Amino acid sequence: MPELPEVECLSRAIKSVLEGKRIQDVKFYRKDLRGEIPIQKFRSLLVGQAVTKVHRRSKYMLWDTAQGIGIIHLGMTGNVIYRQTPTPELAHTHAVFTVGDKAGDPSGYLHYVDPRRFGWISCCTHDEFPDHDFFKKLGPEPLSQIDLVDYLWVKSRKKTVAIKNFLMNAHVVVGVGNIYANEALFRAGVRPSRPAGKVSRKEMDRIVPSIRETLREAIKAGGTSFRDFKNADGEPGYFAIKLQVYGRGGQECRSCGNLIKTSRLGNRATYFCTHCQK
Ligand SMILES: [Zn+2]
Structure with missing residues:
Protein backbone atom coordinates (compact mmCIF):
# COMPACT_ATOMS: atom_id res chain seq x y z
CA MET A 1 0.00 0.00 0.00
CA HIS A 132 -15.38 16.49 3.45
CA ASP A 133 -15.71 12.91 4.75
CA PHE A 134 -12.15 12.10 3.66
CA PHE A 135 -10.58 14.94 5.59
CA LYS A 136 -12.72 16.17 8.47
CA LYS A 137 -11.49 13.68 11.08
CA LEU A 138 -7.84 13.51 10.08
CA GLY A 139 -5.13 14.41 12.54
CA PRO A 140 -2.34 16.85 11.65
CA GLU A 141 0.46 16.26 9.16
CA PRO A 142 3.59 14.83 10.83
CA LEU A 143 6.05 16.82 8.73
CA SER A 144 4.45 20.25 8.70
CA GLN A 145 2.55 20.58 12.00
CA ILE A 146 4.62 23.08 13.97
CA ASP A 147 3.57 22.19 17.52
CA LEU A 148 3.37 18.43 17.00
CA VAL A 149 5.23 17.52 20.21
CA ASP A 150 2.85 19.61 22.33
CA TYR A 151 -0.15 18.30 20.45
CA LEU A 152 0.81 14.62 20.82
CA TRP A 153 1.80 15.11 24.42
CA VAL A 154 -1.58 16.57 25.37
CA LYS A 155 -3.50 14.11 23.19
CA SER A 156 -1.73 11.07 24.68
CA ARG A 157 -2.31 11.86 28.35
CA LYS A 158 -4.32 9.18 30.14
CA LYS A 159 -4.41 7.05 26.98
CA THR A 160 -3.82 3.37 27.71
CA VAL A 161 -3.41 2.37 24.06
CA ALA A 162 0.12 1.30 23.05
CA ILE A 163 2.21 4.24 21.83
CA LYS A 164 2.75 2.51 18.49
CA ASN A 165 -0.98 2.13 17.87
CA PHE A 166 -1.54 5.69 19.07
CA LEU A 167 0.92 7.04 16.50
CA MET A 168 -0.56 4.89 13.71
CA ASN A 169 -4.08 6.25 14.31
CA ALA A 170 -4.85 8.72 11.49
CA HIS A 171 -7.29 10.54 13.77
CA VAL A 172 -4.30 11.35 16.00
CA VAL A 173 -1.66 12.06 13.34
CA VAL A 174 -1.67 11.00 9.68
CA GLY A 175 0.93 9.13 7.69
CA VAL A 176 2.74 7.07 10.33
CA GLY A 177 2.45 3.62 8.76
CA ASN A 178 3.62 0.38 10.33
CA ILE A 179 7.22 0.41 9.08
CA TYR A 180 7.67 4.06 10.05
CA ALA A 181 6.15 3.58 13.50
CA ASN A 182 8.48 0.64 14.20
CA GLU A 183 11.56 2.48 12.98
CA ALA A 184 10.75 5.80 14.66
CA LEU A 185 10.17 4.18 18.05
CA PHE A 186 13.49 2.35 17.79
CA ARG A 187 15.26 5.60 17.00
CA ALA A 188 13.50 7.27 19.93
CA GLY A 189 14.36 4.41 22.30
CA VAL A 190 10.72 3.83 23.27
CA ARG A 191 9.15 0.37 23.53
CA PRO A 192 6.19 0.10 21.08
CA SER A 193 3.90 -1.51 23.67
CA ARG A 194 4.24 1.28 26.25
CA PRO A 195 0.89 2.91 27.08
CA ALA A 196 0.79 6.25 25.24
CA GLY A 197 -0.18 8.01 28.47
CA LYS A 198 2.99 6.76 30.19
CA VAL A 199 5.35 8.17 27.57
CA SER A 200 7.27 11.04 29.13
CA ARG A 201 7.55 14.51 27.70
CA LYS A 202 11.26 13.89 27.10
CA GLU A 203 10.45 10.74 25.16
CA MET A 204 7.85 12.59 23.08
CA ASP A 205 10.60 15.14 22.37
CA ARG A 206 12.54 12.27 20.78
CA ILE A 207 9.62 10.48 19.11
CA VAL A 208 8.51 13.40 16.93
CA PRO A 209 11.95 14.09 15.36
CA SER A 210 12.37 10.33 14.91
CA ILE A 211 9.10 10.13 12.96
CA ARG A 212 10.13 13.09 10.84
CA GLU A 213 13.62 11.75 10.13
CA THR A 214 12.25 8.37 9.12
CA LEU A 215 9.64 9.86 6.78
CA ARG A 216 12.08 12.39 5.32
CA GLU A 217 14.66 9.70 4.60
CA ALA A 218 12.03 7.67 2.79
CA ILE A 219 10.91 10.70 0.78
CA LYS A 220 14.50 11.56 -0.08
CA ALA A 221 15.23 8.01 -1.18
CA GLY A 222 12.04 7.96 -3.24
CA GLY A 223 13.15 11.03 -5.13
CA THR A 224 10.89 13.09 -7.28
CA SER A 225 10.58 10.84 -10.29
CA PHE A 226 7.69 8.65 -11.29
CA ARG A 227 8.46 5.15 -10.18
CA ASP A 228 6.94 1.89 -9.21
CA PHE A 229 7.28 2.08 -5.46
CA LYS A 230 6.01 -1.36 -4.52
CA ASN A 231 8.61 -3.94 -3.59
CA ALA A 232 8.14 -7.66 -4.08
CA ASP A 233 6.64 -8.07 -0.61
CA GLY A 234 4.08 -5.37 -1.29
CA GLU A 235 5.40 -3.37 1.67
CA PRO A 236 5.96 0.30 0.93
CA GLY A 237 8.99 2.33 1.82
CA TYR A 238 11.00 -0.84 2.11
CA PHE A 239 13.44 0.24 -0.56
CA ALA A 240 13.76 3.67 0.88
CA ILE A 241 15.32 3.49 4.30
CA LYS A 242 17.92 1.37 6.02
CA LEU A 243 15.73 -0.59 8.37
CA GLN A 244 16.93 -0.87 11.96
CA VAL A 245 14.25 -3.19 13.32
CA TYR A 246 11.41 -3.72 10.85
CA GLY A 247 11.54 -7.24 9.40
CA ARG A 248 14.64 -8.06 11.45
CA GLY A 249 13.15 -10.33 14.12
CA GLY A 250 15.79 -12.68 15.57
CA GLN A 251 18.65 -10.70 14.03
CA GLU A 252 21.19 -8.66 15.98
CA CYS A 253 20.30 -5.09 16.90
CA ARG A 254 22.53 -2.80 14.85
CA SER A 255 23.10 -0.69 17.95
CA CYS A 256 23.68 -3.15 20.83
CA GLY A 257 23.87 -6.64 19.32
CA ASN A 258 20.92 -8.09 21.28
CA LEU A 259 18.38 -10.01 19.24
CA ILE A 260 15.44 -8.04 17.83
CA LYS A 261 12.14 -9.22 19.30
CA THR A 262 8.84 -9.49 17.48
CA SER A 263 5.26 -9.20 18.63
CA ARG A 264 1.91 -8.10 17.28
CA LEU A 265 0.26 -4.87 18.34
CA GLY A 266 -3.12 -3.98 16.91
CA ASN A 267 -2.56 -7.04 14.72
CA ARG A 268 0.44 -5.38 13.05
CA ALA A 269 3.96 -6.80 12.98
CA THR A 270 6.01 -5.11 15.67
CA TYR A 271 9.79 -5.20 16.08
CA PHE A 272 11.88 -3.83 18.93
CA CYS A 273 15.08 -4.18 20.94
CA THR A 274 14.51 -4.78 24.65
CA HIS A 275 17.90 -3.24 25.44
CA CYS A 276 17.64 -0.07 23.34
CA GLN A 277 13.91 0.60 23.83
CA LYS A 278 12.49 1.14 27.31
ZN1 LIG B 1 19.57 -2.72 20.77
Whole structure:
Protein backbone atom coordinates (compact mmCIF):
# COMPACT_ATOMS: atom_id res chain seq x y z
CA MET A 1 0.00 0.00 0.00
CA PRO A 2 1.43 3.41 -0.88
CA GLU A 3 2.32 5.25 2.31
CA LEU A 4 2.83 8.96 2.99
CA PRO A 5 6.39 9.09 1.56
CA GLU A 6 5.31 7.41 -1.67
CA VAL A 7 2.32 9.73 -2.07
CA GLU A 8 4.55 12.73 -1.29
CA CYS A 9 7.06 11.62 -3.93
CA LEU A 10 4.30 11.07 -6.46
CA SER A 11 2.75 14.47 -5.66
CA ARG A 12 6.09 16.17 -6.25
CA ALA A 13 6.54 14.37 -9.55
CA ILE A 14 3.03 15.30 -10.68
CA LYS A 15 3.51 18.86 -9.48
CA SER A 16 6.40 19.15 -11.94
CA VAL A 17 4.20 18.25 -14.92
CA LEU A 18 0.77 19.56 -13.85
CA GLU A 19 1.09 22.71 -11.74
CA GLY A 20 0.55 25.81 -13.85
CA LYS A 21 -0.83 23.65 -16.64
CA ARG A 22 -4.41 22.94 -17.61
CA ILE A 23 -6.39 19.73 -17.43
CA GLN A 24 -7.63 19.86 -21.00
CA ASP A 25 -9.69 16.71 -20.84
CA VAL A 26 -10.24 13.50 -18.92
CA LYS A 27 -11.37 10.12 -20.12
CA PHE A 28 -12.76 7.70 -17.56
CA TYR A 29 -12.75 4.01 -18.41
CA ARG A 30 -15.12 3.11 -15.60
CA LYS A 31 -17.69 4.80 -13.38
CA ASP A 32 -16.34 3.69 -10.04
CA LEU A 33 -13.25 2.64 -8.13
CA ARG A 34 -13.66 2.11 -4.38
CA GLY A 35 -16.56 4.49 -4.69
CA GLU A 36 -18.37 6.18 -7.53
CA ILE A 37 -16.35 8.68 -9.56
CA PRO A 38 -18.30 11.98 -9.64
CA ILE A 39 -17.66 12.32 -13.35
CA GLN A 40 -19.84 15.36 -14.12
CA LYS A 41 -18.67 17.28 -11.07
CA PHE A 42 -15.05 16.41 -11.80
CA ARG A 43 -15.44 17.79 -15.30
CA SER A 44 -17.03 21.00 -14.11
CA LEU A 45 -14.47 21.66 -11.35
CA LEU A 46 -11.30 20.47 -13.08
CA VAL A 47 -11.52 20.18 -16.86
CA GLY A 48 -10.52 23.31 -18.76
CA GLN A 49 -9.11 24.73 -15.53
CA ALA A 50 -5.57 25.72 -14.70
CA VAL A 51 -4.11 23.68 -11.85
CA THR A 52 -2.81 26.24 -9.38
CA LYS A 53 -1.40 23.82 -6.86
CA VAL A 54 -0.57 20.12 -6.53
CA HIS A 55 -0.24 19.04 -2.92
CA ARG A 56 -0.98 16.29 -0.44
CA ARG A 57 -3.14 15.80 2.63
CA SER A 58 -2.50 12.50 4.41
CA LYS A 59 -2.42 9.99 1.56
CA TYR A 60 -4.67 12.02 -0.73
CA MET A 61 -3.13 13.92 -3.62
CA LEU A 62 -4.94 17.21 -4.26
CA TRP A 63 -5.14 19.18 -7.51
CA ASP A 64 -6.41 22.72 -6.88
CA THR A 65 -8.14 24.83 -9.50
CA ALA A 66 -10.07 28.08 -9.12
CA GLN A 67 -13.30 26.04 -9.11
CA GLY A 68 -12.41 23.21 -6.76
CA ILE A 69 -10.09 20.39 -5.80
CA GLY A 70 -9.41 17.09 -7.54
CA ILE A 71 -8.83 14.26 -5.05
CA ILE A 72 -6.69 11.27 -6.00
CA HIS A 73 -6.09 8.33 -3.66
CA LEU A 74 -4.01 5.32 -4.63
CA GLY A 75 -5.73 2.74 -2.44
CA MET A 76 -3.71 -0.47 -2.13
CA THR A 77 -2.22 -0.74 -5.60
CA GLY A 78 -2.81 2.55 -7.39
CA ASN A 79 -0.31 4.69 -9.27
CA VAL A 80 -0.33 7.68 -11.58
CA ILE A 81 2.08 7.57 -14.47
CA TYR A 82 3.02 10.28 -16.96
CA ARG A 83 2.95 9.32 -20.61
CA GLN A 84 3.10 10.98 -24.01
CA THR A 85 0.12 9.04 -25.31
CA PRO A 86 -3.55 9.10 -24.29
CA THR A 87 -3.83 5.40 -25.12
CA PRO A 88 -3.80 3.24 -21.98
CA GLU A 89 -0.57 1.25 -21.92
CA LEU A 90 -1.15 -0.78 -18.78
CA ALA A 91 -3.99 -3.07 -17.81
CA HIS A 92 -6.25 -1.52 -15.15
CA THR A 93 -5.87 2.04 -16.47
CA HIS A 94 -9.09 3.65 -15.25
CA ALA A 95 -8.62 7.31 -16.19
CA VAL A 96 -6.42 9.40 -18.47
CA PHE A 97 -6.02 13.13 -17.83
CA THR A 98 -4.86 15.31 -20.72
CA VAL A 99 -2.41 17.97 -19.54
CA GLY A 100 -1.65 21.03 -21.62
CA ASP A 101 -1.47 24.80 -21.91
CA LYS A 102 -4.47 27.04 -22.26
CA ALA A 103 -4.76 26.78 -26.02
CA GLY A 104 -1.78 24.68 -27.02
CA ASP A 105 -1.24 21.06 -27.76
CA PRO A 106 -1.29 18.54 -24.93
CA SER A 107 2.04 18.32 -23.14
CA GLY A 108 1.38 14.87 -21.74
CA TYR A 109 -1.10 12.50 -20.17
CA LEU A 110 -1.53 11.30 -16.61
CA HIS A 111 -2.72 7.71 -16.46
CA TYR A 112 -4.42 6.52 -13.28
CA VAL A 113 -3.78 2.79 -12.87
CA ASP A 114 -5.15 0.65 -10.03
CA PRO A 115 -5.42 -3.15 -10.39
CA ARG A 116 -7.34 -3.74 -7.15
CA ARG A 117 -9.49 -0.60 -7.38
CA PHE A 118 -9.29 0.41 -3.71
CA GLY A 119 -8.35 3.93 -4.76
CA TRP A 120 -10.47 7.00 -5.28
CA ILE A 121 -10.86 9.68 -7.92
CA SER A 122 -13.08 12.37 -6.48
CA CYS A 123 -13.42 16.13 -6.13
CA CYS A 124 -15.00 18.85 -4.05
CA THR A 125 -15.40 22.60 -4.01
CA HIS A 126 -13.13 24.67 -1.80
CA ASP A 127 -16.09 25.28 0.52
CA GLU A 128 -16.76 21.56 0.85
CA PHE A 129 -13.15 20.64 1.62
CA PRO A 130 -12.98 21.24 5.42
CA ASP A 131 -16.05 19.09 6.13
CA HIS A 132 -15.38 16.49 3.45
CA ASP A 133 -15.71 12.91 4.75
CA PHE A 134 -12.15 12.10 3.66
CA PHE A 135 -10.58 14.94 5.59
CA LYS A 136 -12.72 16.17 8.47
CA LYS A 137 -11.49 13.68 11.08
CA LEU A 138 -7.84 13.51 10.08
CA GLY A 139 -5.13 14.41 12.54
CA PRO A 140 -2.34 16.85 11.65
CA GLU A 141 0.46 16.26 9.16
CA PRO A 142 3.59 14.83 10.83
CA LEU A 143 6.05 16.82 8.73
CA SER A 144 4.45 20.25 8.70
CA GLN A 145 2.55 20.58 12.00
CA ILE A 146 4.62 23.08 13.97
CA ASP A 147 3.57 22.19 17.52
CA LEU A 148 3.37 18.43 17.00
CA VAL A 149 5.23 17.52 20.21
CA ASP A 150 2.85 19.61 22.33
CA TYR A 151 -0.15 18.30 20.45
CA LEU A 152 0.81 14.62 20.82
CA TRP A 153 1.80 15.11 24.42
CA VAL A 154 -1.58 16.57 25.37
CA LYS A 155 -3.50 14.11 23.19
CA SER A 156 -1.73 11.07 24.68
CA ARG A 157 -2.31 11.86 28.35
CA LYS A 158 -4.32 9.18 30.14
CA LYS A 159 -4.41 7.05 26.98
CA THR A 160 -3.82 3.37 27.71
CA VAL A 161 -3.41 2.37 24.06
CA ALA A 162 0.12 1.30 23.05
CA ILE A 163 2.21 4.24 21.83
CA LYS A 164 2.75 2.51 18.49
CA ASN A 165 -0.98 2.13 17.87
CA PHE A 166 -1.54 5.69 19.07
CA LEU A 167 0.92 7.04 16.50
CA MET A 168 -0.56 4.89 13.71
CA ASN A 169 -4.08 6.25 14.31
CA ALA A 170 -4.85 8.72 11.49
CA HIS A 171 -7.29 10.54 13.77
CA VAL A 172 -4.30 11.35 16.00
CA VAL A 173 -1.66 12.06 13.34
CA VAL A 174 -1.67 11.00 9.68
CA GLY A 175 0.93 9.13 7.69
CA VAL A 176 2.74 7.07 10.33
CA GLY A 177 2.45 3.62 8.76
CA ASN A 178 3.62 0.38 10.33
CA ILE A 179 7.22 0.41 9.08
CA TYR A 180 7.67 4.06 10.05
CA ALA A 181 6.15 3.58 13.50
CA ASN A 182 8.48 0.64 14.20
CA GLU A 183 11.56 2.48 12.98
CA ALA A 184 10.75 5.80 14.66
CA LEU A 185 10.17 4.18 18.05
CA PHE A 186 13.49 2.35 17.79
CA ARG A 187 15.26 5.60 17.00
CA ALA A 188 13.50 7.27 19.93
CA GLY A 189 14.36 4.41 22.30
CA VAL A 190 10.72 3.83 23.27
CA ARG A 191 9.15 0.37 23.53
CA PRO A 192 6.19 0.10 21.08
CA SER A 193 3.90 -1.51 23.67
CA ARG A 194 4.24 1.28 26.25
CA PRO A 195 0.89 2.91 27.08
CA ALA A 196 0.79 6.25 25.24
CA GLY A 197 -0.18 8.01 28.47
CA LYS A 198 2.99 6.76 30.19
CA VAL A 199 5.35 8.17 27.57
CA SER A 200 7.27 11.04 29.13
CA ARG A 201 7.55 14.51 27.70
CA LYS A 202 11.26 13.89 27.10
CA GLU A 203 10.45 10.74 25.16
CA MET A 204 7.85 12.59 23.08
CA ASP A 205 10.60 15.14 22.37
CA ARG A 206 12.54 12.27 20.78
CA ILE A 207 9.62 10.48 19.11
CA VAL A 208 8.51 13.40 16.93
CA PRO A 209 11.95 14.09 15.36
CA SER A 210 12.37 10.33 14.91
CA ILE A 211 9.10 10.13 12.96
CA ARG A 212 10.13 13.09 10.84
CA GLU A 213 13.62 11.75 10.13
CA THR A 214 12.25 8.37 9.12
CA LEU A 215 9.64 9.86 6.78
CA ARG A 216 12.08 12.39 5.32
CA GLU A 217 14.66 9.70 4.60
CA ALA A 218 12.03 7.67 2.79
CA ILE A 219 10.91 10.70 0.78
CA LYS A 220 14.50 11.56 -0.08
CA ALA A 221 15.23 8.01 -1.18
CA GLY A 222 12.04 7.96 -3.24
CA GLY A 223 13.15 11.03 -5.13
CA THR A 224 10.89 13.09 -7.28
CA SER A 225 10.58 10.84 -10.29
CA PHE A 226 7.69 8.65 -11.29
CA ARG A 227 8.46 5.15 -10.18
CA ASP A 228 6.94 1.89 -9.21
CA PHE A 229 7.28 2.08 -5.46
CA LYS A 230 6.01 -1.36 -4.52
CA ASN A 231 8.61 -3.94 -3.59
CA ALA A 232 8.14 -7.66 -4.08
CA ASP A 233 6.64 -8.07 -0.61
CA GLY A 234 4.08 -5.37 -1.29
CA GLU A 235 5.40 -3.37 1.67
CA PRO A 236 5.96 0.30 0.93
CA GLY A 237 8.99 2.33 1.82
CA TYR A 238 11.00 -0.84 2.11
CA PHE A 239 13.44 0.24 -0.56
CA ALA A 240 13.76 3.67 0.88
CA ILE A 241 15.32 3.49 4.30
CA LYS A 242 17.92 1.37 6.02
CA LEU A 243 15.73 -0.59 8.37
CA GLN A 244 16.93 -0.87 11.96
CA VAL A 245 14.25 -3.19 13.32
CA TYR A 246 11.41 -3.72 10.85
CA GLY A 247 11.54 -7.24 9.40
CA ARG A 248 14.64 -8.06 11.45
CA GLY A 249 13.15 -10.33 14.12
CA GLY A 250 15.79 -12.68 15.57
CA GLN A 251 18.65 -10.70 14.03
CA GLU A 252 21.19 -8.66 15.98
CA CYS A 253 20.30 -5.09 16.90
CA ARG A 254 22.53 -2.80 14.85
CA SER A 255 23.10 -0.69 17.95
CA CYS A 256 23.68 -3.15 20.83
CA GLY A 257 23.87 -6.64 19.32
CA ASN A 258 20.92 -8.09 21.28
CA LEU A 259 18.38 -10.01 19.24
CA ILE A 260 15.44 -8.04 17.83
CA LYS A 261 12.14 -9.22 19.30
CA THR A 262 8.84 -9.49 17.48
CA SER A 263 5.26 -9.20 18.63
CA ARG A 264 1.91 -8.10 17.28
CA LEU A 265 0.26 -4.87 18.34
CA GLY A 266 -3.12 -3.98 16.91
CA ASN A 267 -2.56 -7.04 14.72
CA ARG A 268 0.44 -5.38 13.05
CA ALA A 269 3.96 -6.80 12.98
CA THR A 270 6.01 -5.11 15.67
CA TYR A 271 9.79 -5.20 16.08
CA PHE A 272 11.88 -3.83 18.93
CA CYS A 273 15.08 -4.18 20.94
CA THR A 274 14.51 -4.78 24.65
CA HIS A 275 17.90 -3.24 25.44
CA CYS A 276 17.64 -0.07 23.34
CA GLN A 277 13.91 0.60 23.83
CA LYS A 278 12.49 1.14 27.31
ZN1 LIG B 1 19.57 -2.72 20.77
